[in-house]
Amino acid sequence: MNYFAEAYQESVECVAAETAALMNAAASQPCVAESIARADQVRWGGIEDLRRLRAMQPHLPQLPDDTARTVYLRVREAERRWASPSLAGPAYGDGVAAYDDHIGIARGNDAVLLSADHATDPVRRATGRREAADHGTAGLAVVLAQDGLVDAMVPLGRQTGNANVTIDSPYKDRLRTELRDASAPRLGFVSLHGKVPGHVTGLLETTEIHAFLGLGRYKPTDTTLEAAERIRDAARQDLGLRIEVANTTPFLLFEPDPNWQPGMGIRDKAATIKYDPATGRPKLNQPEPKLAALGDGAISNTTTNVVNEFIQADPAYPRIPILQVEMSRSLRLTPHTQWNRDPKAMAAGVYLGYRLAGLVAEVCYGLQKPGKL
Numbered sequence: 556m557n558y559f560a561e562a563y564q565e566s567v568e569c570v571a572a573e574t575a576a577l578m579n580a581a582a583s584q585p586c587v588a589e590s591i592a593r594a595d596q597v598r599w600g601g602i603e604d605l606r607r608l609r610a611m612q613p614h615l616p617q618l619p620d621d622t623a624r625t626v627y628l629r630v631r632e633a634e635r636r637w638a639s640p641s642l643a644g645p646a647y648g649d650g651v652a653a654y655d656d657h658i659g660i661a662r663g664n665d666a667v668l669l670s671a672d673h674a675t676d677p678v679r680r681a682t683g684r685r686e687a688a689d690h691g692t693a694g695l696a697v698v699l700a701q702d703g704l705v706d707a708m709v710p711l712g713r714q715t716g717n718a719n720v721t722i723d724s725p726y727k728d729r730l731r732t733e734l735r736d737a738s739a740p741r742l743g744f745v746s747l748h749g750k751v752p753g754h755v756t757g758l759l760e761t762t763e764i765h766a767f768l769g770l771g772r773y774k775p776t777d778t779t780l781e782a783a784e785r786i787r788d789a790a791r792q793d794l795g796l797r798i799e800v801a802n803t804t805p806f807l808l809f810e811p812d813p814n815w816q817p818g819m820g821i822r823d824k825a826a827t828i829k830y831d832p833a834t835g836r837p838k839l840n841q842p843e844p845k846l847a848a849l850g851d852g853a854i855s856n857t858t859t860n861v862v863n864e865f866i867q868a869d870p871a872y873p874r875i876p877i878l879q880v881e882m883s884r885s886l887r888l889t890p891h892t893q894w895n896r897d898p899k900a901m902a903a904g905v906y907l908g909y910r911l912a913g914l915v916a917e918v919c920y921g922l923q924k925p926g927k928l
């Protein structure tokens with residue numbers, strides 16, 4: 556169920572047709588194939604090192620290298636303490652938990668509740684195994700709390716389920732408690748996640764979608780829609796980042812790079828797009844968008860939906876922005892055991908991720924308190 560299902564389906568048809576036409580043209584005209592290859596190169600260059608993307612955006616101020624490094628080191632330290640003591644991939648399973656489903660809260664500002672739902676390895680729906688944390692989200696959430704921007708909620712490890720899949724998980728109970736027992740109604744809820752890099756809606760695009768906003772399965776309130784629009788505009792203007800709403804934006808899927816192994820570079824996808832064997836057309840994120848916080852079929856099991864239901868049930872609770880934010884790997888701290896990245900490039904990415912998440916929190920305040928933005 557997706558409130559935007561019809562609009563999404565129309566976009567899917569359009570993107571699939573455009574891409575199929577481009578691929579046909581590339582098959583007979585070498586210059587078209589070259590343009591596609593060039594866009595792929597530029598796009599992945601910006602994913603490997605966001606400073607390259609920044610260099611193509613002369614209207615933006617220079618990245619403050621010292622500040623970026625300080626933020627990066629703080630995120631690393633917080634990630635060690637709250638998610639992976641060694642920062643290596645396998646350590647995200649047990650994390651720093653003292654018992655199963657241990658949850659930590661970093662208090663910083665009770666106006667915005669930011670939940671790093673998959674900060675340590677959750678039990679993944681696809682495999683039934685505990686694996687594949689959204690790396691870097693614990694450290695980022697905690698640093699934002701230290702800076703007085705949010706209250707950060709973090710699963711500390713030893714997760715027996717998945718905050719966005721398991722119905723009535725302890726995590727959801729704690730979320731409801733955090734909403735109910737705050738000294739005043741919260742002004743925003745943000746479910747922070749990581750996503751793979753390289754999402755685009757067309758093969759000639761030279762910039763990846765740096766983050767998707769997921770609005771959940773219900774009709775979003777005007778406040779949530781306005782927040783999404785402000786985040787998208789401010790991220791583009793102030794940070795040079797590309798943000799889209801997942802509920803309405805289909806993206807192409809790429810084949811894995813058969814030569815990639817853990818410990819190699821950040822790029823683990825080939826330049827080849829996937830095709831739908833049933834139709835022979837380019838395969839998109841369908842039939843329903845995956846990064847939109849929709850839940851599974853009839854089940855509204857994402858934290859975004861749970862918060863929506865909690866607030867809908869209480870007419871006195873303000874209609875606050877409720878958003879899932881899926882940040883690209885390029886903007887997050889990632890384990891060296893998985894992707895070998897240049898530390899300065901990663902610092903630039905982590906800093907921009909920090910700025911983006913801070914902007915999301917500020918937009919939530921701004922919608923409730925005019926003049927704060």
Ligand SMILES: [Zn+2]
Nearest residue numbers: 673689748749
């Ligand atoms: Zn996630």
